[in-house]
Amino acid sequence: MINFSKIWLIIKREYKTRVQTKSFMLSTFLTPLLILGIIGLLIFITVSSTDNEAPKQVIVIDETGRMFEPLRQLNASRYIPISASQSVDQIRDLIMEDELDGYVFFDQTFLSEGTPATFVHNGSGGITFFESLRSDVRDVTRQIRLEDNEVSEEVIAIFEERPALENRRLNETGVDEQSNAFLSSIGGILIGVFIFIGLFGYGAILMRSVIEEKTSRIVEIITSSVKPIELMLGKLLGVCLVALTQFSLWIATYAGVTILAAPVAQFFINQRMGDLQNSLIAVDAKGTAANVPSDIDLSFLEQFSIDPLFILYFFVFFVLGFLMYSSIFAAIGAAVDSEQDSQQFMTPVMLPIFLGYMLNFRIAEAPDSTLAIMASLFPLTSPINMVTRMLVSNVPFWEVILSILLLILSLIGMLLLAARIYRTGILMYGKKPTFKELYKWIKQA
Amino acid sequence: MSLVIDVQNVSKHFGKATAVNQVSFGVEKGQIFGLLGPNGAGKTTTIRMINHILNPDTGHISILGEAVSPKSQERIGYLPEERGLYKKMKVFDQLMYLAQLKGLSQTAAKTAIEFWLDRFEASSWKKKEVSELSKGMSQKIQFIATVAHDPEIYIFDEPFSGLDPINSEMLKEVILEEKNRGKTILFSTHRMEQVEQMCDDICLFNQGKAVLQGNLQSIKQSFGNNTVLLDFIGDSEFLNQLEGVRVNNRSTNFAEIRLLEGASPQHILEIAMKHAEIQRFEIVQPSLQDIFISTVNDTKVAV
Numbered sequence: 001m002i003n004f005s006k007i008w009l010i011i012k013r014e015y016k017t018r019v020q021t022k023s024f025m026l027s028t029f030l031t032p033l034l035i036l037g038i039i040g041l042l043i044f045i046t047v048s049s050t051d052n053e054a055p056k057q058v059i060v061i062d063e064t065g066r067m068f069e070p071l072r073q074l075n076a077s078r079y080i081p082i083s084a085s086q087s088v089d090q091i092r093d094l095i096m097e098d099e100l101d102g103y104v105f106f107d108q109t110f111l112s113e114g115t116p117a118t119f120v121h122n123g124s125g126g127i128t129f130f131e132s133l134r135s136d137v138r139d140v141t142r143q144i145r146l147e148d149n150e151v152s153e154e155v156i157a158i159f160e161e162r163p164a165l166e167n168r169r170l171n172e173t174g175v176d177e178q179s180n181a182f183l184s185s186i187g188g189i190l191i192g193v194f195i196f197i198g199l200f201g202y203g204a205i206l207m208r209s210v211i212e213e214k215t216s217r218i219v220e221i222i223t224s225s226v227k228p229i230e231l232m233l234g235k236l237l238g239v240c241l242v243a244l245t246q247f248s249l250w251i252a253t254y255a256g257v258t259i260l261a262a263p264v265a266q267f268f269i270n271q272r273m274g275d276l277q278n279s280l281i282a283v284d285a286k287g288t289a290a291n292v293p294s295d296i297d298l299s300f301l302e303q304f305s306i307d308p309l310f311i312l313y314f315f316v317f318f319v320l321g322f323l324m325y326s327s328i329f330a331a332i333g334a335a336v337d338s339e340q341d342s343q344q345f346m347t348p349v350m351l352p353i354f355l356g357y358m359l360n361f362r363i364a365e366a367p368d369s370t371l372a373i374m375a376s377l378f379p380l381t382s383p384i385n386m387v388t389r390m391l392v393s394n395v396p397f398w399e400v401i402l403s404i405l406l407l408i409l410s411l412i413g414m415l416l417l418a419a420r421i422y423r424t425g426i427l428m429y430g431k432k433p434t435f436k437e438l439y440k441w442i443k444q445a
Numbered sequence: 446m447s448l449v450i451d452v453q454n455v456s457k458h459f460g461k462a463t464a465v466n467q468v469s470f471g472v473e474k475g476q477i478f479g480l481l482g483p484n485g486a487g488k489t490t491t492i493r494m495i496n497h498i499l500n501p502d503t504g505h506i507s508i509l510g511e512a513v514s515p516k517s518q519e520r521i522g523y524l525p526e527e528r529g530l531y532k533k534m535k536v537f538d539q540l541m542y543l544a545q546l547k548g549l550s551q552t553a554a555k556t557a558i559e560f561w562l563d564r565f566e567a568s569s570w571k572k573k574e575v576s577e578l579s580k581g582m583s584q585k586i587q588f589i590a591t592v593a594h595d596p597e598i599y600i601f602d603e604p605f606s607g608l609d610p611i612n613s614e615m616l617k618e619v620i621l622e623e624k625n626r627g628k629t630i631l632f633s634t635h636r637m638e639q640v641e642q643m644c645d646d647i648c649l650f651n652q653g654k655a656v657l658q659g660n661l662q663s664i665k666q667s668f669g670n671n672t673v674l675l676d677f678i679g680d681s682e683f684l685n686q687l688e689g690v691r692v693n694n695r696s697t698n699f700a701e702i703r704l705l706e707g708a709s710p711q712h713i714l715e716i717a718m719k720h721a722e723i724q725r726f727e728i729v730q731p732s733l734q735d736i737f738i739s740t741v742n743d744t745k746v747a748v
Contacts, residue, residue, distance in 0.1 A: 001515070003515060006546055009546055013542050017531075213529075217525065217527035217528060220525040220527065221529060222543075222546065224523040224525075225543070427493070427498065427499070440460070
């Protein structure tokens with residue numbers, strides 16, 4: 001017979017004493033700032049293109065006499081001619097002194113015999129710069145060859161064609177929406193990390209509190225009023241509620257931010273646009289024309305919004321996963337006298353959580369692989385992996401239900417095992433038990 | 446006569462070790478009952494079983510006529526040997542929590558706690574965290590936690606250990622007061638003078654067994670007037686020459702001498718007079734301390 005009104009008292013105490021602490025307030029209000037920062041960063045990455053670096057300057061030493069001009073037409077600020085007085089050694093000195101980013105050397109036989117061109121540089125610019133240089137050289141070379149061979153306009157047009165591939169994901173209601181696989185993968189990994197930290201962080205909080213009750217001996221007074229299983233359940237649910245409170249606050253903040261983000265961003269863009277237009281009028285007076293983008297597409301921001309149904313699943317998996325893992329954490333806390341002693345027992349518990357965490361990156365990449373399906377059904381990893389999978393891909397409904405059922409079953413099993421260790425452990429002091437002794441505690445009816 | 450606490454043939458094993466072995470005893474209403482015995486004799490395990498924290502392997506325990514249960518827990522006020530409170534919790538909140546766990550309603554708990562805080566002149570600590578309190582203060586709070594739900598039975602495990610003399614005296618007063626209110630009190634201790642001053646009945650534990658029990662006065666009487674108290678001035682060397690006795694307690698000018706089989710007090714007096722100036726010679730009942738030691742030693746020999 002379980003006394004629910006006493007469990008409720010325990011839940012209330014666990015909840016109140018935690019929610020009223022400074023560290024709870026701090027972590028609750030600082031984390032949204034962190035999330036805001038991350039969103040800001042993502043928006044920044046998406047909006048800003050990479051070419052706002054200082055333009056690179058490359059001297060072209062063109063012995064073929066045909067390469068420089070087309071390159072200059074492609075990018076006049078990057079490709080500059082060699083002046084008559086400059087020797088290669090002087091150019092090398094310029095590069096060493098960082099006055100110049102590099103030079104490209106085309107041998108006389110570059111076009112005729114295909115001798116490789118050489119790019120000598122000071123190491124700045126990285127892979128993106130090198131790739132764009134190579135693509136410029138390829139384009140120009142192809143152009144020259146096409147001209148040399150007097151290929152028809154149609155064929156040239158074929159070569160210049162860049163067919164578009166639009167990424168649209170079909171959702172449950174059958175409406176296809178714009179999809180950004182990259183963003184949802186990132187989101188999937190983030191949400192997995194979130195659950196991982198939640199399981200671990202709150203599990204550790206619970207364990208510490210069990211150890212504290214044991215070492216402060218209050219547990220003997222409590223167990224003279226309630227059953228150990230009632231105490232354990234009350235603690236589990238109380239800490240779980242704290243976690244849910246914190247998550248709800250974060251999700252609310254996140255939702256608020258994403259809903260507000262588009263109008264706010266639009267507002268700032270409009271303002272800047274106004275400034276730009278004003279300055280353009282001045283520029284126009286000098287007779288220079290410039291291209292102004294009339295509008296910036298902000299619809300990508302919609303991809304940051306979360307589906308309420310997904311939030312529900314997130315909570316279901318977190319709560320079940322938390323109760324399962326934390327019942328073990330509670331048992332460990334009851335078995336030891338100090339946090340240091342808990343290490344030995346923590347390792348086997350941490351392994352599956354870490355496994356879920358590691359697998360997460362693979363699952364975000366390939367959410368429908370056999371590995372992903374297995375991991376999202378296996379109860380020790382499903383709290384992390386199923387949620388990630390659901391965000392990245394469309395998981396069949398029966399798999400979600402199966403995963404939840406398996407999780408509930410193993411949660412009950414773990415709870416029963418843990419309760420037996422807990423019951424015996426909280427009144428045992430002194431020697432740290434061995435695994436064999438824990439097994440004996442479980443066996444005692 | 447129905448017993449308030451009735452322990453019958455109770456045994457408890459931990460692995461291969463036997464903590465409590467076929468123990469039976471009963472506590473009557475309104476009594477102060479002392480559970481004595483050396484460390485590790487099984488007192489705390491027995492107390493935990495009476496409190497329904499542990500379940501006996503065999504045997505039966507009933508409280509006020511009913512088998513131990515969560516309901517019986519609410520009728521007991523328990524002060525464990527190892528005191529403990531939530532360090533980071535405010536005094537009042539903590540007492541409210543513990544009293545409600547014992548089944549008190551919020552309003553009843555509030556009234557009771559305010560009464561006791563007032564009684565111990567501790568009302569100003571209400572909003573303090575336990576970690577801010579001195580040891581004596583937190584002992585008072587601990588005591589309030591035990592009594593706030595106004596139980597019919599009090600169980601104190603080593604209540605006087607770690608108490609300063611003032612708190613110790615206060616606790617004694619409260620115990621006697623509660624007894625006068627008709628409450629039944631069971632406490633364990635190895636401080637004999639408190640048992641002699643307070644207890645009606647006792648049960649002596651050794652190595653998991655109840656080796657001696659009954660009314661304190663009749664137990665003492667059953668041991669007879671077999672102890673000699675001697676105050677003297679002079680060399681105490683003669684005490685070693687005495688035969689058929691055991692010297693339980695000796696200091697420079699004092700000896701407590703237990704007469705064994707066949708020893709005569711007159712003979713002791715004769716020898717003593719030859720060697721020292723006698724200031725007191727008295728034949729008395731053995732002290733509980735003495736009964737305790739000899740019983741424990743006897744059972745050790747017997748086992």
